Amino acid sequence: MARLIRTEKEVEGRFEEVWIVVEEDPLEQWPEGPLAVVGRPAPRKDGYERVRGEARYTADINLPGMLHAAVLRSPHAHAKVQKIDLAPALGLPGVRAAIAAGEIPGLVEEAGFAGAPVAAVAADTFAQARAAVAAIEVEWEELEVVLDPDEAVQRGALTDEPRRYERGEVERALAGADVVVEGTYRTQTVLHNSLETHQAVCEWQGDTLHVYISTQYIWGIRQAVADALDLPEDKVRVVCEFMGGGFGSKNSPDEYTFVAAELAKRTGRPVRCALTRREENTSAGNRNATIQRLRAGARSDGTIVAFDGEFTNSVGWTGWNASTEGPMRMLYDCENVRTVTFGAKLNTPPMKAFRAPGFVEGTFGLECLVDELAARLDIDPLELRRRNYASSNDGTPFSSKNLEECYRRAEPHWERRHQVHARSDDVWKRGVGMASQIWYGGGGPPSYAWVRLGSDGRATVITAMQDIGTGTRTAMAQIAAEELGLPLEHVEVVLGDSARGPYASISAGSSTVPSMGPAVRAAAADAKRQVLEIAAQRHHLEERVLDIRDGKVVSADGNLSAPVEEVVGLLDEAQILGKGARGPNPTGMSVLTFGVHVVEVAVDVETGEVRVERVAAIHDVGRIVNPLGASSQVEGGVIQGIGHTLSEERLLDPETGNVLTTSLDAYRMPTIADVPEIICEFVDRPDEHLTNLGSKGLGEPPIVPIAAAIANAIRDATGADVHELPISREEMLRALREAEERAREKDKRGAPAAV
Amino acid sequence: MSSLRLTVNGGEHVLDVPVGTSLAHVLRAELGLTGTKIACNEGHCGACTVQIDGVPRLSCITLAHTVEGEVTTIEGLREHPLVDAFVRADAVQCGYCTPGQVVSAAALVAANPQPTREEIRHAMAGNICRCGTYPKIEEAILSWQG
Numbered sequence: 059m060a061r062l063i064r065t066e067k068e069v070e071g072r073f074e075e076v077w078i079v080v081e082e083d084p085l086e087q088w089p090e091g092p093l094a095v096v097g098r099p100a101p102r103k104d105g106y107e108r109v110r111g112e113a114r115y116t117a118d119i120n121l122p123g124m125l126h127a128a129v130l131r132s133p134h135a136h137a138k139v140q141k142i143d144l145a146p147a148l149g150l151p152g153v154r155a156a157i158a159a160g161e162i163p164g165l166v167e168e169a170g171f172a173g174a175p176v177a178a179v180a181a182d183t184f185a186q187a188r189a190a191v192a193a194i195e196v197e198w199e200e201l202e203v204v205l206d207p208d209e210a211v212q213r214g215a216l217t218d219e220p221r222r223y224e225r226g227e228v229e230r231a232l233a234g235a236d237v238v239v240e241g242t243y244r245t246q247t248v249l250h251n252s253l254e255t256h257q258a259v260c261e262w263q264g265d266t267l268h269v270y271i272s273t274q275y276i277w278g279i280r281q282a283v284a285d286a287l288d289l290p291e292d293k294v295r296v297v298c299e300f301m302g303g304g305f306g307s308k309n310s311p312d313e314y315t316f317v318a319a320e321l322a323k324r325t326g327r328p329v330r331c332a333l334t335r336r337e338e339n340t341s342a343g344n345r346n347a348t349i350q351r352l353r354a355g356a357r358s359d360g361t362i363v364a365f366d367g368e369f370t371n372s373v374g375w376t377g378w379n380a381s382t383e384g385p386m387r388m389l390y391d392c393e394n395v396r397t398v399t400f401g402a403k404l405n406t407p408p409m410k411a412f413r414a415p416g417f418v419e420g421t422f423g424l425e426c427l428v429d430e431l432a433a434r435l436d437i438d439p440l441e442l443r444r445r446n447y448a449s450s451n452d453g454t455p456f457s458s459k460n461l462e463e464c465y466r467r468a469e470p471h472w473e474r475r476h477q478v479h480a481r482s483d484d485v486w487k488r489g490v491g492m493a494s495q496i497w498y499g500g501g502g503p504p505s506y507a508w509v510r511l512g513s514d515g516r517a518t519v520i521t522a523m524q525d526i527g528t529g530t531r532t533a534m535a536q537i538a539a540e541e542l543g544l545p546l547e548h549v550e551v552v553l554g555d556s557a558r559g560p561y562a563s564i565s566a567g568s569s570t571v572p573s574m575g576p577a578v579r580a581a582a583a584d585a586k587r588q589v590l591e592i593a594a595q596r597h598h599l600e601e602r603v604l605d606i607r608d609g610k611v612v613s614a615d616g617n618l619s620a621p622v623e624e625v626v627g628l629l630d631e632a633q634i635l636g637k638g639a640r641g642p643n644p645t646g647m648s649v650l651t652f653g654v655h656v657v658e659v660a661v662d663v664e665t666g667e668v669r670v671e672r673v674a675a676i677h678d679v680g681r682i683v684n685p686l687g688a689s690s691q692v693e694g695g696v697i698q699g700i701g702h703t704l705s706e707e708r709l710l711d712p713e714t715g716n717v718l719t720t721s722l723d724a725y726r727m728p729t730i731a732d733v734p735e736i737i738c739e740f741v742d743r744p745d746e747h748l749t750n751l752g753s754k755g756l757g758e759p760p761i762v763p764i765a766a767a768i769a770n771a772i773r774d775a776t777g778a779d780v781h782e783l784p785i786s787r788e789e790m791l792r793a794l795r796e797a798e799e800r801a802r803e804k805d806k807r808g809a810p811a812a813v
Numbered sequence: 814m815s816s817l818r819l820t821v822n823g824g825e826h827v828l829d830v831p832v833g834t835s836l837a838h839v840l841r842a843e844l845g846l847t848g849t850k851i852a853c854n855e856g857h858c859g860a861c862t863v864q865i866d867g868v869p870r871l872s873c874i875t876l877a878h879t880v881e882g883e884v885t886t887i888e889g890l891r892e893h894p895l896v897d898a899f900v901r902a903d904a905v906q907c908g909y910c911t912p913g914q915v916v917s918a919a920a921l922v923a924a925n926p927q928p929t930r931e932e933i934r935h936a937m938a939g940n941i942c943r944c945g946t947y948p949k950i951e952e953a954i955l956s957w958q959g
Contacts, residue, residue, distance in 0.1 A: 105900035108908030109915060111848020111887035118847040253852040253860055253909040253943050302852070302909030303943050335853040527907025527944055686903045690949060694906060697945030722857035722941065730947040731938045 065642045067502045068649075069567040070306070070411045071381045078503045083580055083641040085750040088540070090681075090743055094608070096540040097742070099686035103531040103551060104300075113300040116272040117332065119259045125154055127317050127331040128187035130177040130194050131341065132169030135205070135405040135715025139167045139176055141197040147179050150193060152186035155179070155324040158194075162320045163286045164313030168201075170375030171407045172716045173340030175313040180321035180329050203405045205715050207349060207372040210402035217373045217401035223387060225452060226394030231364035235355025239430045243350040243423035244782045245765075247372065247708040248701075249339055249725060250412055254302025256342050257332030258311070260318035266293050267319055272301040274308045274526050275564040280556050282311045287319060298524045299554035305698075306411030307343040308526075309566050336720040343410025344708060347372040348382050350423035360437045360445040362428075364394040369420070373401045377409025380416030385424045388650070389496045391448040405715050411566060413698065414758035417497050418765065422783060425493035425766030429773060439770065440465060440472050443494055451648035458745035460678040461494065461652040467739055468492065471656035471674035475774070478658050482775070485664055488671075489775025492656045493766035499679060499755035500649030500748060501572030503640040506560035509538055509581040511589065511634040515609060515623030517542055519551045519578055523562030523570070528757055529687035530570050534578045536683055537751070541582035543606030544622065563640075568651070568755025571683060573640055576749035580638025588634045593618075593625045644747040651759045653677035655696075657767040658734075661775050663794055666787030670700055670734040670768060680754040681744040688756055692738040695760025701728040703765040707784050777801070817877055821846070822889030836880055837861045837872035848887035848912045852941075859940035862913040869920045869939075887912035890919050895957050902953035906944035914940045918954050928954065 060079045067076045092098050107113040144156040158177040159167040165175050177194050181187035204210050232238055258271040267289065273279050276296045284291040301308070318331040333342055353366040369382040379401030386397055412418075432439040444465055450456065475490045482488045507521040519538045525531050531551040539549045552558065563573035586606055593611045594601040603614040611620045626634060643649055658672040675692050682688050705726040709718040719725040744752025769780040778793035814829040821844060828843055837854075840846040840863070849872055852860035856874035863872045866882035890896070895918050898904070905911045914937065921928055921936040928936065933954050942950070 101900050101903060102905060104908075105903075105905055106896065108905045109896050109899045109911050110891045111850075111912035113908055114847070115850075115909065117850070118841075120842070120845075120847075251943055253850070253858065253907070253941070255852075301907065302850070303907040305943075335855065335857075527909075529903075529906075690903050690906060690944075690946060693948045694945035697947060698943070721855060722853050727941055727943060728945070728947075729938045729941060730950060731934045733945075733947045733951075736948055 063642055068498050068500065069564060069569065070415055071384060071417065071498055078642065080503055080641050081639045083576070083750055085580065085583055087744050087746065087750055087752050093540055095536045095546050096683050097681070097685070100532050100536055100546060100684050101686065102529055103535050115254055115300045115302050116257050116259060116270050116298065117254050117302070119270045121259065121261055121328040124259065124328040124330055125180040125182060125321065125325060126184040126187050127178050127180045127321055127329050128184060128191045129175045129313065129317060129331070130191045131337070132172055132174045132176055134169060134198055134200055135172045135203045136201040137169050137198040138201060139196055140199050142177060143195040144177065146193040146195060147190035150186065150190045152182035153179055153190045154181060155321050156190070157320055162316045164316040171405055172714065173337070173407055175341065178317040178321065180325055203715050205404055205406060205710065205712065207370045207402035207404060210404055211370055211400045215403045217379050217403045221379065221399040223383065224396040228364045228366050228394045228396040231394035232353060232355040232366065235363050236358040237431065237434045238353060238355045239427060239434055240353040241427055241430060241781055243352065243426060245348045245419045245422055246783050247347045248345045248412070248706045249708050250305045250307040250343065251338060251722065251725065251727060252303030252305060252307065255333040255335060255338045256308060256312065256314055257330065258315040258318045259328060259330045260315070260322040261328035262322055266295060269294060269296045269315060269319070271296060271298055271315060272308055273298050274304040274524060274566050276522055276524050276556050277561050278309060278564060279311050283315060283319065286316055296556040297554060301524065301526055304526050305413050306415065306566055309411060309564060335722065339720040339725060340407055340717045343408050345412035345415065346374060346377065346409040348419040350382065350420070352423050352427050354427050354431050356431055356435060358435065360435055360442050362390055362392045362431070362446045365392050367397045369397065369399040371399065371401050372404055372406065373409045374404050374406040375408055382416045382420040384417050385420040385496055388451055389424065389448065389494060390446040392446065406710060407717065413695070413761045414497050417762050418702070421493060421495065421762050422765040422769065425763065426769050429770045430779065439492060440468065451650070454646065454648045457644050457647040457649045457747040458680065458743070459652055460741040460743055463741050464652060464654045464676045464678055467676045468654045468656050468674065474658070485662055486660045487663055487775040488658065488660045489771045490656060490658050491767045491770025491772065491774050492654060493763035493770060495653035495655070495759050495763040497651050497759050497762050499568035499572065499651040499758060500643055501563065501569035501755060502643050504561060505563045505573045505577045505640040507574065507577040507581040507638050508560060509585040509636040511585045511626055513623060513627045513629055513631065515621060515626060516548045517544055517585065519549065520559045521553055521562045521574065521578065522556045522559035523553045523574055524565050525553060526565045528570060528691060529684060530565070532687060533571055533683045534574060537575050537578045538582040541579050542586050544609050548609065568757040568759065570755065571753050572749065572755050575683065575751045575753055577638045577640040579750050581636045584638055585634050585636025588636065589622060589625055592628065593620065596625065596628060641749055647747055649748055649754065651677070651679045651754050653759050653763065655763040655767040657771045659768060659771040659775055661772055661790065663776060666790035666794070668704055668772060668785055668790055672735045674737045675760055676739040677756065677759050678741040679756045679759060680748060681752045682740045682742045683753060688740060689738040691756045692760040693736050696736050696764055697728050697733055699761040699764030700732065702783065703768045704784055815878060819877065819880060819884060821884045822886060830877060832878055834877050835873050836863065836875040836877045839877040840872060840886060846886050846888050850909055850912060852909060859917065860910045860913045862916045862940060864916060864920050867920060867923060869917045887916055890915060893919050894959065895919055895922065895953065898953040898957040902949045902956065904946050904949035904953040906946050910940060910942045914942065914950055922954065922957055
């Protein structure tokens with residue numbers, strides 16, 4: 059029976075209460091450990107298509123008669139369009155249509171950042187469209203520009219009300235603490251720079267709009283486009299079979315989709331609107347900069363008695379005020395915690411979710427602060443973390459938490475400190491650092507899947523979700539194969555088209571496997587039940603003695619062993635159709651992911667160069683479906699995190715607010731030459747309270763602790779306290795000088811007074 | 814428009830395209846060889862890598878009319894053992910950079926069938942992968958002969 063429930067839904071650390079209908083899901087979880095297919099390494103189902111260049115991305119779609127759109131963007135960080143004249147553009151060769159601010163959603167009359175979209179042109183070629191856009195005449199009224207986040211907070215220029223949290227009595231606890239440490243930590247703005255830029259191709263067929271788009275959320279695009287264009291949702295079809303990276307930046311349609319849809323309508327032809335790389339760097343979203351003013355107090359036995367944090371998120375013109383304070387509230391058992399988080403509204407490009415937004419930044423500040431505390435207390439950093447282990451989330455039990463096991467597995471990596479130190483020389487200092495990880499990743503309903511089983515004994519999972527490159531097709535095929543008792547190569551997955559499958563969740567917030575996996579398993583179980591019913595009747599046996607194993611329907615006594623195709627083959631061309639839905643998350647529990655990184659670095663104390671030499675990443679995300687794909691996720695997160703920590707920074711002109719780093723030579727992402735040795739370990743214990751699968755998400759956790767672990771390793775190597783990301787050579791040399799001065803002061807104070 | 818004669822994956826093509834058109838654009842838009850990806854379109858990321866006479870070249874900043882040698886794209890390397898090696902090692906996530914990685918790797922192993930890790934890192938440093946599949950790419954190239 060369908061059951062109506064009220065439940066809490068979480069995506070990227072943001073919660074909302076929603077009504078959902080859940081169908082009964084009586085499936086027991088599978089036992090722990092590798093099964094026949096689930097829990098065993100599987101190469102990607104779509105590996106060959108991708109590697110051979112056969113996979114069709116939005117960028118590869120070339121419809122007959124397709125036009126190309128270009129977008130005019132504001133050169134000013136804050137300005138109003140007084141007058142706009144499209145006529146000069148419309149007269150140019152190849153131009154078919156033009157639209158300006160005010161005509162469609164997404165094109166704005168008040169540009170709040172340099173790069174804000176204000177007009178667009180469709181032409182036969184992209185070069186013609188760009189030339190036409192340059193010919194559009196705009197009269198701008200320039201407005202005051204605010205770029206400094208502290209100034210914005212002082213003036214009350216905020217994205218939302220300051221978010222305040224308090225438990226216990228922080229001031230009293232700090233006053234009574236044996237040791238108090240404080241510090242200001244700053245993180246920079248970084249860019250997703252997915253290799254496929256944001257783009258859409260729109261085509262009208264009758265009154266239905268077909269949207270081919272590089273997206274993480276097919277159904278969110280369908281709804282947003284239908285809303286914006288005032289269409290019924292089933293008049294919008296959204297297709298995304300393959301997409302070239304998103305990392306959180308491709309959850310919404312944005313101007314390029316609306317531009318393509320409207321220009322396609324006006325011209326009666328398909329229209330592509332694709333951002334250039336340079337537009338990608340100015341207008342497609344970012345991980346916002348933060349300022350974190352933190353204090354912590356502890357007793358001499360290592361009990362942390364208070365955390366106090368003031369966080370400012372430089373959100374920009376649009377975006378949201380992510381939970382930078384989250385780790386401080388949740389990672390440790392601390393009675394007294396007070397945080398306030400400001401979202402500064404600035405004339406800078408928009409914040410968008412970027413792989414664990416808020417927690418990446420907040421973990422850097424918190425876990426560096428905890429290491430400073432450990433140094434002051436003269437307690438081993440791993441031991442200090444253990445002494446302050448949180449056994450609940452501020453009173454709410456965890457659905458599962460194996461961070462202690464992660465710490466245990468971290469020990470051999472942590473104990474390498476002595477041998478790592480011994481490899482230091484006069485120039486290269488070596489050290490080891492660690493940091494813990496906490497983040498969401500439990501997924502949630504609704505999500506649906508169908509399973510089709512043909513008379514050839516082969517199954518197809520059908521669901522209108524997207525595979526953003528994380529290996530969704532493979533994980534879903536593994537889950538269905540496990541439940542159906544079929545070999546993996548007999549299961550295909552069809553996804554990527556809202557017209558060809560049921561609703562599926564967003565692929566963000568590490569939610570794909572935990573949201574979709576249980577629905578796929580339920581659909582496979584429904585199909586399997588039907589196969590067993592047919593076999594029972596055909597062979598005059600009771601269903602309860604039957605099972606499917608390795609593609610054969612078998613009886614408990616071993617007398618029956620009939621290939622699935624023989625059983626389903628009775629039906630000729632008929633098919634078995636199973637359907638499944640994602641059940642609710644456990645009520646009254648916090649579903650979170652945990653982990654720890656132990657990092658080894660080498661620091662050149664003469665030039666400030668930092669090299670990450672080894673990363674041990676240990677994560678607890680419930681059951682692992684595909685250990686091979688999971689290790690790829692961890693390596694990818696660690697590497698992206700190393701870029702965030704050491705080399706990546708979007709720079710703005712402090713006078714004008716224009717982005718200075720608009721190309722991939724200026725914006726420096728890691729290459730293969732920057733990669734350390736990476737060791738991945740998983741606790742791999744199903745979360746017994748979470749769904750029929752017990753799996754949490756893994757896309758985001760591995761990027762969360764890396765920056766703090768690197769900074770803590772630098773302190774271990776050199777004694778220098780790094781407080782800012784990226785740890786450029788300049789920042790490294792500053793921290794080294796500061797550490798030297800501190801040491802000199804200490805020597806002076808410690809020396810006997812001159813007589 | 815100007816006449817262009819191009820040899821791609823062993824086939825001869827005679828085309829009329831404007832002078833100034835990039836090789837990447839000709840391959841994708843004129844010849845339908847969309848395995849070659851364009852990600853930055855200014856020679857910084859390596860996604861558009863093709864071989865010209867066996868040497869890796871950035872097709873997005875190569876003018877089509879200047880090409881004299883034989884062009885090999887990912888479509889010409891689909892049966893290369895590296896393809897199996899990449900799939901086996903999971904050296905692919907979103908896959909957008911992957912054809913370019915395979916083209917670069919194929920040029921490397923043709924010149925140096927048993928490259929060391931250092932040689933792989935040197936030869937492949939021009940191919941950016943934002944998903945961070947690098948460790949698996951290294952493994953795939955080390956084990957390309959099976």
